[in-house]
Amino acid sequence: MALLTYRDALNAALREEMALDDRVFLMGEEVAEYDGAYKVSRGLLKEFGPLRVVDTPIAELGFAGIGVGAAMVGLRPVIEFMTWNFALLAIDQVVNSAAKMRYMSGGQVGCPIVFRGPGGAALQLAAQHSQSFESWYAHIPGLKVLTPGTPADAKGLLKSAIRDDDPVVFIEGEMLYNVKGEVPEGEHLVPIGKAEVKRAGSDVTLVCHSKTVTVALKAAEQLADEGISAEVVDLRTIRPLDTETVLNSVGRTHRCVVVEEGWAFAGVGAQIVDVVQLHAFDELDAPVLRVTGADVPMPYNKHLERAAKADPAKVIAAVKRVLYTGI
Amino acid sequence: MASKVLMEALSPTMEEGRLVEWKKKEGDPVRIGDVIAEVETDKAVMELVARAEGVLLKQLVPAGATVAVAKLVGIVGQPGEDISALTGGAPAQASASKPVPAVAPAPLPSSPAAPLTTAPPPTAPGGRTKASPLAKKVARERGLDLGAIAGSGPEGRIVLRDLDKATPATAAASAAPVAGSFNDVPLTQIRKTIAKRLALSIGPIPTFYLTTEVDMDRTWEAREALNSAGQRGSEAGTKISFNDIVMKATAAALKAHPACNAWWQDDRIRYWNDVHLSVAVAVEDGLITPVVRNADRKSLREISAEVKELAGRAKERRLKPEEYTGGTFSVSNLGMFDIDQFTAIINPPEAGILAVGSIVEQAVVKQGAVVPGRRLRLTMSCDHRVIDGATGAAFLRTLKGMLENPLAIVY
Numbered sequence: 047m048a049l050l051t052y053r054d055a056l057n058a059a060l061r062e063e064m065a066l067d068d069r070v071f072l073m074g075e076e077v078a079e080y081d082g083a084y085k086v087s088r089g090l091l092k093e094f095g096p097l098r099v100v101d102t103p104i105a106e107l108g109f110a111g112i113g114v115g116a117a118m119v120g121l122r123p124v125i126e127f128m129t130w131n132f133a134l135l136a137i138d139q140v141v142n143s144a145a146k147m148r149y150m151s152g153g154q155v156g157c158p159i160v161f162r163g164p165g166g167a168a169l170q171l172a173a174q175h176s177q178s179f180e181s182w183y184a185h186i187p188g189l190k191v192l193t194p195g196t197p198a199d200a201k202g203l204l205k206s207a208i209r210d211d212d213p214v215v216f217i218e219g220e221m222l223y224n225v226k227g228e229v230p231e232g233e234h235l236v237p238i239g240k241a242e243v244k245r246a247g248s249d250v251t252l253v254c255h256s257k258t259v260t261v262a263l264k265a266a267e268q269l270a271d272e273g274i275s276a277e278v279v280d281l282r283t284i285r286p287l288d289t290e291t292v293l294n295s296v297g298r299t300h301r302c303v304v305v306e307e308g309w310a311f312a313g314v315g316a317q318i319v320d321v322v323q324l325h326a327f328d329e330l331d332a333p334v335l336r337v338t339g340a341d342v343p344m345p346y347n348k349h350l351e352r353a354a355k356a357d358p359a360k361v362i363a364a365v366k367r368v369l370y371t372g373i
Numbered sequence: 374m375a376s377k378v379l380m381e382a383l384s385p386t387m388e389e390g391r392l393v394e395w396k397k398k399e400g401d402p403v404r405i406g407d408v409i410a411e412v413e414t415d416k417a418v419m420e421l422v423a424r425a426e427g428v429l430l431k432q433l434v435p436a437g438a439t440v441a442v443a444k445l446v447g448i449v450g451q452p453g454e455d456i457s458a459l460t461g462g463a464p465a466q467a468s469a470s471k472p473v474p475a476v477a478p479a480p481l482p483s484s485p486a487a488p489l490t491t492a493p494p495p496t497a498p499g500g501r502t503k504a505s506p507l508a509k510k511v512a513r514e515r516g517l518d519l520g521a522i523a524g525s526g527p528e529g530r531i532v533l534r535d536l537d538k539a540t541p542a543t544a545a546a547s548a549a550p551v552a553g554s555f556n557d558v559p560l561t562q563i564r565k566t567i568a569k570r571l572a573l574s575i576g577p578i579p580t581f582y583l584t585t586e587v588d589m590d591r592t593w594e595a596r597e598a599l600n601s602a603g604q605r606g607s608e609a610g611t612k613i614s615f616n617d618i619v620m621k622a623t624a625a626a627l628k629a630h631p632a633c634n635a636w637w638q639d640d641r642i643r644y645w646n647d648v649h650l651s652v653a654v655a656v657e658d659g660l661i662t663p664v665v666r667n668a669d670r671k672s673l674r675e676i677s678a679e680v681k682e683l684a685g686r687a688k689e690r691r692l693k694p695e696e697y698t699g700g701t702f703s704v705s706n707l708g709m710f711d712i713d714q715f716t717a718i719i720n721p722p723e724a725g726i727l728a729v730g731s732i733v734e735q736a737v738v739k740q741g742a743v744v745p746g747r748r749l750r751l752t753m754s755c756d757h758r759v760i761d762g763a764t765g766a767a768f769l770r771t772l773k774g775m776l777e778n779p780l781a782i783v784y
Binding site (some may be wrong): 300327328329330331332370 | 505506507508509510525526527532533534
């Protein structure tokens with residue numbers, strides 16, 4: 047095991063896959079000369095040269111489209127969006143080109159591409175730069191959506207994403223880049239479509255992904271002090287969704303709280319609730335509750351921003367409601 | 374890694390199965406495809422086979438237990454493996470969350486707190502009982518009556534923890550002690566399926582009707598002879614009626630066909646060893662069914678006298694409850710009203726009732742010639758959950774044979 051930051055884990059995944067397969071190349075704003083806006087691509091230009099680490103103009107739709115074309119003719123591009131907020135400009139290439147190529151060509155032309163970059167809110171970046179888009183992309187047949195919450199999952203999932211033959215939307219967390227964690231040495235792959243129980247428990251299931259893994263784990267720790275045993279299920283992949291792990295857990299605990307950073311309406315948690323009510327109806331002792339971001343554009347004001355985000359206190363309150371206790 | 378052995382849906386309509394016999398003991402090695410247990414489904418006895426390799430670490434239900442589909446019945450794994458995580462989810466051990474110390478409520482602006490109500494009656498007048506899906510499921514498994522449990526959740530919702538304070542209610546519901554000799558037979562899966570499906574189709578008691586026509590010439594002659602002998606002999610005044618003879622024959626036929634002498638008991642069928650025959654008696658504004666106890670062991674004369682006496686007191690409304698309850702089969706006779714044939718309504722929990730019409734003089738064909746004859750139509754109503762068509766028909770054939778050859782009644 048090596049103690050790596052999330053940023054360095056991503057960097058290692060890129061380096062390893064680029065060394066293994068010369069069809070893999072990285073393209074985006076500031077990825078080469080500047081080592082990436084968040085330094086995820088540090089050292090890659092020096093190691094692999096300007097043909098494989100390519101700086102682009104500030105033109106998301108254009109370079110996303112170049113990436114899709116490259117993937118269609120056999121390369122394996124990794125397209126970095128400085129953040130997923132800017133990828134709104136490129137969403138036509140992601141949704142209308144990458145996601146549909148294999149289907150519309152009758153299986154003749156695939157699109158092995160990874161779109162990656164940070165999503166969700168950081169600190170005081172205000173309404174336009176603090177948004178979670180995983181439910182948008184997860185809505186689209188043809189896309190895989192990965193949201194690693196730890197350095198080990200970041201490395202293992204990015205390597206799996208680059209090797210995958212279909213388009214992958216890879217959403218990182220800006221606030222996670224500096225988080226350190228144990229990452230297995232050597233070849234480390236995390237399968238796409240497999241959730242992980244990050245903490246075992248028996249009274250309630252906390253379903254989370256990306257940054258809310260940390261939120262859920264903190265809540266579980268505090269709940270343990272009060273004698274409540276919470277199980278933390280990290281989805282890791284939003285689509286294809288690992289319903290089995292979620293249902294197995296809810297089948298044991300009979301209570302479920304879904305925690306996500308994004309807005310509630312049609313969010314990832316709504317899909318989890320649907321799966322649970324459909325397949326585990328008779329196992330439920332309480333309605334499934336959700337802890338989400340507040341239904342407003344993210345406020346710039348520091349206090350309002352904090353109030354708008356999912357946090358451990360909100361998770362604990364929801365857990366007590368599904369346990370019919372303490373409120 | 375240990376894996377669960379689940380009750381599998383071994384027929385398309387199976388919802389639960391009875392584990393008839395374990396074919397592997399705890400500790401026995403198991404290979405994929407080995408028969409672990411035999412399971413009686415709603416259709417047949419089937420084999421439950423292993424889906425994983427190892428040894429059978431644990432049998433979680435005893436042979437004979439009925440288990441819902443997808444429920445855990447055993448664990449297969451490696452010897453010595455810790456299986457507590459798997460058995461922790463077993464229904465038998467499903468328990469409420471551990472008690473938590475009271476804590477100061479965390480303020481939560483976005484979630485209006487539902488106040489914890491202090492055990493109000495769970496049902497508003499005319500309303501429905503609110504319970505979590507899990508509470509409903511567990512209550513069903515434990516035989517608890519949700520209506521008798523106070524819910525501690527929002528708006529009186531019954532949740533899992535409320536069930537732990539409750540005690541099974543089914544025993545109390547059927548607590549009336551029943552004297553007499555009988556065999557309780559738990560419902561087999563096929564009987565359960567028949568009961569459920571037929572009741573869905575036709576009311577709570579799925580009834581069907583069997584009619585047969587009886588040649589009464591010889592019974593007629595026998596009764597004439599008996600009654601004229603009675604006139605001359607010591608029992609002057611006790612005339613035997615056709616109804617008495619039908620009752621005597623019915624009791625004898627039931628003795629030969631105990632499958633029709635039974636009660637539906639929801640989870641079992643109670644086959645009575647004695648015949649207690651209810652007889653419908655019209656009273657001023659209704660009817661009542663006094664019971665001739667042990668009718669199979671009574672003489673025709675005793676039955677006749679008892680029916681007369683019971684009917685007399687019934688019309689005066691002086692029957693004690695034990696005199697009009699506890700019958701195992703009923704006879705209803707409208708022959709005196711010139712009704713040729715009718716269908717009678719089953720008197721639950723009895724499973725059958727015989728509707729007796731009038732004896733009609735009519736032209737019948739005997740040995741190729743049209744001759745005058747006397748015919749009686751009998752119609753039996755059967756609770757299909759207990760009696761199948763062939764079962765009822767066999768009983769009626771015996772009864773018909775007895776009435777057509779009255780000596781057979783005492784044979």
